[in-house]
Amino acid sequence: MKVLGVLPFARLLLENALSEGDIAVDCTVGNGHDTLFLANVVGENGHVYGFDVQEQAIEKATEKLTTHEVHERVTLFQTGHEEVRSLIPKDVHSKLKGAIFNLGYLPGGDKTIVTRPTSTMAAISALLEMMPLGGTIVLVIYHGHEEGKVEKETILSFLEQYDQRLAHILKYEFINQANNPPFVVAIEKR
Numbered sequence: 001m002k003v004l005g006v007l008p009f010a011r012l013l014l015e016n017a018l019s020e021g022d023i024a025v026d027c028t029v030g031n032g033h034d035t036l037f038l039a040n041v042v043g044e045n046g047h048v049y050g051f052d053v054q055e056q057a058i059e060k061a062t063e064k065l066t067t068h069e070v071h072e073r074v075t076l077f078q079t080g081h082e083e084v085r086s087l088i089p090k091d092v093h094s095k096l097k098g099a100i101f102n103l104g105y106l107p108g109g110d111k112t113i114v115t116r117p118t119s120t121m122a123a124i125s126a127l128l129e130m131m132p133l134g135g136t137i138v139l140v141i142y143h144g145h146e147e148g149k150v151e152k153e154t155i156l157s158f159l160e161q162y163d164q165r166l167a168h169i170l171k172y173e174f175i176n177q178a179n180n181p182p183f184v185v186a187i188e189k190r
């Protein structure tokens, strides 16, 4: 397929936004796939901050980052992403160029622990204030589960009303796939 799938498209957006030496945030670390990806994009002079509420996620991700020898350029917090502003040092905000959220539950984990619209929107708002112009937030929205439907609607309606002078916001979605396929929302600060 020549049209990029949702996950490759999400990564392309982050590769475009981030350069070697930048700061990136993985707002939903889970098993650490995106954390590892971001650590490779920012390189050894950059840094990644990762957030997840589950101990299991932080442990698995730490193991993955250590195996790939990038753990020294990553700081993981076992807390909600709504804490981004208080936990990411102020002196690195000017280099905070990219962030990702994978909304939903941890694959292979506890399906009752899901991201929630209130904290997701709080984190998006905080990141937009912290980031320099051009900073990009990518959301991969999984909405097949009950809470996911509400989260999708709430976040889309929040972002659809966001002042276009403050951010470019796009939605990238396959419209003929079965079973509520995930889609991407990208927010670029302007």
Ligand code: SAM
Pocket: 027, 028, 029, 030, 031, 032, 033, 034, 035, 051, 052, 053, 054, 057, 079, 080, 081, 082, 102, 103, 104, 105, 106, 107, 113, 114, 115, 116, 119, 120
């Ligand atoms: N990107 C991950 C990976 O590579 O495996 C998958 C993330 S999974 C879809 C969503 C994750 O968000 C879960 O691990 C869950 O524990 C976490 N989560 C739920 N609420 C959160 C919050 N308020 N802050 C940070 N993480 C949260």
